[in-house]
Amino acid sequence: MAVIQRNTRQRAEILALLDGLDEFRSAQQLHELLRARGSSTGLATVYRAVQSLTESGEVDVLRxxxxxxxxxxxxxxxxxxxxxxxxxxxxxxxxxxxxAETWADQIAAAHAFVDVEHTIELVGTCADCRAARSATH
Incomplete structure (x- = not known):
């Protein structure tokens, strides 16, 4: 059964904040940014909201x-x-x-798994950071 998400002021504030950010931020960092904007949204509310937004596919989460x-x-x-x-x-x-999708499907099938989900994050150094680090070394 799908859970209907309420469109609260806090949820709208968090989405608006995330819309202006290019990088990933922790719930604590989001809370600090909201507070700096004058929001009264509590940290527990931020945690609940980002969890809900992640589940609905509106927000990506990484570890x-x-x-x-x-x-x-x-x-x-x-x-x-x-x-x-x-x-x-x-x-x-x-x-x-x-x-990667083909590989994941093949691995799942080889082990008789269905409904397999996966997440892939490739971590490296962007061109700007590489240039900045080269300039200082």
Missing amino acids: SEDGESVYRRCERRGSHHHHLVCRYCGRTVEIDGPA
Whole structure:
């Protein structure tokens, strides 16, 4: 049964904030940014909202190197895709991976699995960060 999401002021504030960000941010960082804008939205509300937005496909979630969940507004809402993420600045590019999709389907079939889901994040260094790091070294 699909859960109907209420369009609350807090949810709208979080979506508007995420619309203005290019990189992934933690719930705590989102909360701090909201507070800096004068919002009274509490941290627990931010956590509930990003979880709900993730489940509905409106927000992407990744696991950072330290295991923390970080969130970003999904440009390809509702479509399956993967991410190429800069390890320094957090710049993210949404990418398709048809070869990865084929591979995942083959692995699942070989082991008699169905309804398999997967997430792929490629982490590297973007051209801007590579240039900046080269200039300082």
